[in-house]
Amino acid sequence: MRIGQGYDSHRFTEGRKLIIGGVEIPHNMGLKGHSDADVLCHAITDALIGAMGEGDIGHHFPDTDETWKDASSIDLLSKIVTLMNQKGLALSWIDSTIITEKPKIAPYINAMKESISKAGIPADIINIKAKTNEKMGFIGRGEGVAAQAVCLLSKK
Numbered sequence: 001m002r003i004g005q006g007y008d009s010h011r012f013t014e015g016r017k018l019i020i021g022g023v024e025i026p027h028n029m030g031l032k033g034h035s036d037a038d039v040l041c042h043a044i045t046d047a048l049i050g051a052m053g054e055g056d057i058g059h060h061f062p063d064t065d066e067t068w069k070d071a072s073s074i075d076l077l078s079k080i081v082t083l084m085n086q087k088g089l090a091l092s093w094i095d096s097t098i099i100t101e102k103p104k105i106a107p108y109i110n111a112m113k114e115s116i117s118k119a120g121i122p123a124d125i126i127n128i129k130a131k132t133n134e135k136m137g138f139i140g141r142g143e144g145v146a147a148q149a150v151c152l153l154s155k156k
């Protein structure tokens with residue numbers, strides 16, 4: 001068994017779509033980043049990379065590489081799922097948390113699972129939770145969004 005842990009955060013900015021878990025969520029701001037800045041997909045991707053012992057997301061998809069400019073993070077996640085399969089590892093579970101004051105995330109969780117399933121992770125082995133930060137810190141001030149994920153891999 002291998003466990004992996006991932007954390008990510010992105011700053012809110014105007015003029016960008018808000019994409020979380022591969023779902024476009026109506027909001028007056030989006031997240032700043034080199035790719036689509038999908039904070040949940042990045043945390044999950046880093047959890048998988050961690051469990052494989054393959055470094056981190058920045059090593060696989062450098063933000064200096066134009067290939068990944070405005071890239072869909074579902075596609076990045078899909079590439080890491082492919083690597084996991086090539087290494088003979090099977091994913092048994094992902095648990096994750098999105099932390100933001102606004103907008104409300106709960107109505108989009110099922111759509112996120114459906115979207116993440118397109119990266120090769122079945123919707124019935126992922127749990128997504130949503131929280132606020134009780135108005136504390138950068139999240140509490142509405143400056144950005146954070147996400148955390150853990151995963152469990154085993155040899156096939």
Ligand code: MG
Binds near residue numbers: 009037
């Ligand atoms: Mg990120």
